[in-house]
Amino acid sequence: MLWLILKCLLGYALISFDVIINNHLAAADATVEQDGEKPHIIFILADDLGFDDISFHGSQEFLTPNIDALGYHGKILEHLYAPAICTPSRGALMTGRYPIHTGTQHFVISNEEPWGLPTNITMLPEIFQKAGYSTNLVGKWHLGFAKREFTPTHRGFDYHYGYWGGFVDYYQRRSLMPVPGYSMGYDFRRNMELECAERGTYATELFTREAERIILANNNTKPLLLVLSHLAVHAGNSDDPLQAPEEEIAKFQYIKDPNRRTYAAMVSRLDQSVGRIIHTLEKANMLKNSIVIFHSDNGGPSVGLFANSASNFPLRGQKNTPWEGGVRVAGAIWSPLMRERASLFHPTMYIGDWLPTLAAAASIPLNRSALRLDGINLWPALSDASSNHSLPKKNREIVHFLDDIWNVVAFQQGDWKYVKGTTSAGRLDNLLTYRELVDTDPRSLDYFAAVENSTTSQVLRKYDESQLQREHVEQLRNEATIRCGTGVQRSCNALIEECLYNVAVDPCERNNLAASRDYSDVLARMRRRVRQHRRTAWPPGNQKGYFEYSPSHHRCAWTNFLEESASEESFDCGLYGMPCELDS
Numbered sequence: 001m002l003w004l005i006l007k008c009l010l011g012y013a014l015i016s017f018d019v020i021i022n023n024h025l026a027a028a029d030a031t032v033e034q035d036g037e038k039p040h041i042i043f044i045l046a047d048d049l050g051f052d053d054i055s056f057h058g059s060q061e062f063l064t065p066n067i068d069a070l071g072y073h074g075k076i077l078e079h080l081y082a083p084a085i086c087t088p089s090r091g092a093l094m095t096g097r098y099p100i101h102t103g104t105q106h107f108v109i110s111n112e113e114p115w116g117l118p119t120n121i122t123m124l125p126e127i128f129q130k131a132g133y134s135t136n137l138v139g140k141w142h143l144g145f146a147k148r149e150f151t152p153t154h155r156g157f158d159y160h161y162g163y164w165g166g167f168v169d170y171y172q173r174r175s176l177m178p179v180p181g182y183s184m185g186y187d188f189r190r191n192m193e194l195e196c197a198e199r200g201t202y203a204t205e206l207f208t209r210e211a212e213r214i215i216l217a218n219n220n221t222k223p224l225l226l227v228l229s230h231l232a233v234h235a236g237n238s239d240d241p242l243q244a245p246e247e248e249i250a251k252f253q254y255i256k257d258p259n260r261r262t263y264a265a266m267v268s269r270l271d272q273s274v275g276r277i278i279h280t281l282e283k284a285n286m287l288k289n290s291i292v293i294f295h296s297d298n299g300g301p302s303v304g305l306f307a308n309s310a311s312n313f314p315l316r317g318q319k320n321t322p323w324e325g326g327v328r329v330a331g332a333i334w335s336p337l338m339r340e341r342a343s344l345f346h347p348t349m350y351i352g353d354w355l356p357t358l359a360a361a362a363s364i365p366l367n368r369s370a371l372r373l374d375g376i377n378l379w380p381a382l383s384d385a386s387s388n389h390s391l392p393k394k395n396r397e398i399v400h401f402l403d404d405i406w407n408v409v410a411f412q413q414g415d416w417k418y419v420k421g422t423t424s425a426g427r428l429d430n431l432l433t434y435r436e437l438v439d440t441d442p443r444s445l446d447y448f449a450a451v452e453n454s455t456t457s458q459v460l461r462k463y464d465e466s467q468l469q470r471e472h473v474e475q476l477r478n479e480a481t482i483r484c485g486t487g488v489q490r491s492c493n494a495l496i497e498e499c500l501y502n503v504a505v506d507p508c509e510r511n512n513l514a515a516s517r518d519y520s521d522v523l524a525r526m527r528r529r530v531r532q533h534r535r536t537a538w539p540p541g542n543q544k545g546y547f548e549y550s551p552s553h554h555r556c557a558w559t560n561f562l563e564e565s566a567s568e569e570s571f572d573c574g575l576y577g578m579p580c581e582l583d584s
């Protein structure tokens with residue numbers, strides 16, 4: 001009662017105060033007060049998508065008109081960063097914390113490993129659930145499942161439809177880890193139950209349909225949090241890594257490289273999915289109060305483990321490297337709640353910023369010190385760029401990579417980026433792709449028409465004050481295209497020396513300034529900050545797998561294997577025989 005009175009007195013001013021949200025009273029109260037006004041949040045997460053594979057960054061090889069339109073009607077997130085691989089990236093999204101503060105800083109949770117993101121950390125869906133949201137995850141999780149308590153519906157999601165592990169086959173929904181000695185395992189669920197229905201349907205289609213169903217069932221009755229976490233465009237199992245429907249691949253016959261052709265089809269289905277989600281939100285009359293985000297989880301793996309032929313051009317490196325090609329990702333946001341749209345968002349943004357940013361957009365008070373957030377609230381800057389309070393700190397920091405097992409550090413402060421050590425013995429440190437100039441999408445002859453013609457643009461234009469102009473779109477695309485710049489180049493071998501770059505003028509990390517006396521104070525500051533951050537790091541949570549965790553001992557499925565008694569009995573999803581089989 002006292003709480004209620006206090007809250008009435010302070011009203012919305014409370015939002016700017018630190019208020020504990022892990023408090024049932026506060027949560028219940030928030031529901032009563034703000035139901036119906038809270039924005040719907042639709043977070044579309046792509047897996048292993050290359051930076052240059054969204055055509056608003058300038059590529060003509062294959063277009064992504066729906067995703068591009070989301071950016072042109074909303075904002076293209078120009079300096080968007082995330083950890084370089086899945087589990088750390090998703091952990092940062094769900095907790096607002098650096099991987100060093102969730103124990104996920106060293107590699108992913110491979111399916112056979114008995115650990116998960118620590119359960120004493122509050123997750124984003126928990127916060128929104130307590131604030132009265134319907135919380136839904138469609139698709140990939142990858143934050144642990146060895147015990148029930150690690151899984152999505154025990155971490156704040158009311159509902160989950162999808163898979164718990166790192167990836168599955170696009171049709172058969174089973175996965176074989178790239179670790180010898182474990183069998184193939186089926187990994188697909190509705191909440192805690194194994195789900196067999198519609199096996200054989202392409203995953204992007206399945207997840208899009210499920211998201212549409214959730215949106216239509218919601219029908220604007222309750223604030224919706226929908227995380228649509230696609231399998232696309234992650235590779236499937238190593239025997240058949242790139243998968244797309246034949247009729248989609250046929251649209252890209254002009255692309256000569258067969259892998260790249262299939263990849264283009266995978267991206268194209270992802271792009272169409274965005275259009276369908278926008279269209280469905282409009283149909284359910286929800287768009288007028290929605291925030292829609294498209295985001296890649298990390299850089300694309302052009303080569304190596306789970307390579308999907310993605311391109312991060314012109315950035316160096318790729319997924320699981322400390323370079324910009326690993327950590328700088330493609331993303332866009334659209335919401336009528338943002339005053340200024342049809343623009344680029346220039347401030348540096350980190351995937352861990354979404355928790356405080358979206359909580360602010362939903363007027364959910366957070367206790368920053370209790371949550372120990374590393375992310376910052378960028379909602380004022382996103383929603384009202386003209387507000388004086390909206391400008392984020394100029395010298396903001398991001399701990400991109402701090403792994404003391406592989407001895408890799410990548411740390412950014414303002415325009416400065418410090419790299420020491422690297423992955424894969426430096427083999428993935430260079431520019432790994434080029435921009436295809438010969439195989440061009442026929443639609444790129446009239447790029448603007450293709451964007452305008454997208455479902456996304458046709459729906460979103462209703463919310464624009466003035467029509468999207470050809471010149472403006474071309475200007476935004478031009479500004480969103482990265483140019484490496486010329487000038488002095490001094491290379492750096494991160495295996496044996498420290499590297500320092502000014503990424504504002506040298507986004508391609510070609511001019512190492514570490515040896516220059518002019519920057520010795522910057523270098524010293526970066527070293528000191530890394531030492532300070534390292535002192536706060538949790539021990540990495542990684543654990544060794546055991547063969548008794550193999551799906552062959554657990555009904556041929558990836559299960560909560562620490563809690564399930566081992567059993568040789570298999571289950572049969574019908575379509576392709578026993579999922580344990582190690583067939584081709």
Ligand SMILES: *[C@@H]1O[C@H](CO)[C@@H](O)[C@H](O)[C@H]1NC(C)=O
Nearest residue numbers: 103118119120121538539541
């Ligand atoms: C949370 O759990 C992790 C891992 O189990 C542990 O290292 C950490 O100390 C715990 N933190 C708190 C505040 O309990």
Ligand SMILES: *[C@@H]1O[C@H](CO)[C@@H](O)[C@H](O)[C@H]1NC(C)=O
Nearest residue numbers: 216217218219220221284285
């Ligand atoms: C959705 O809500 C509207 C009113 O807002 C109502 O007219 C319509 O029948 C609802 N649709 C469904 C499928 O429940």
Ligand SMILES: *[C@@H]1O[C@H](CO)[C@@H](O)[C@H](O)[C@H]1NC(C)=O
Nearest residue numbers: 018019020367368369370371
């Ligand atoms: C926020 O959390 C801290 C640490 O858990 C606690 O000491 C403090 O009282 C909380 N603040 C509010 C306003 O609830």
Ligand SMILES: *[C@@H]1O[C@H](CO)[C@@H](O)[C@H](O)[C@H]1NC(C)=O
Nearest residue numbers: 384385386387388389390391
């Ligand atoms: C707010 O910003 C405007 C222009 O950006 C400036 O003219 C004004 O003085 C600022 N107000 C305050 C209180 O800083």
Ligand SMILES: *[C@@H]1O[C@H](CO)[C@@H](O)[C@H](O)[C@H]1NC(C)=O
Nearest residue numbers: 443446449450451452453454
């Ligand atoms: C516009 O979309 C329609 C239907 O999706 C398609 O047939 C047509 O070729 C498109 N036009 C352009 C210019 O992209």
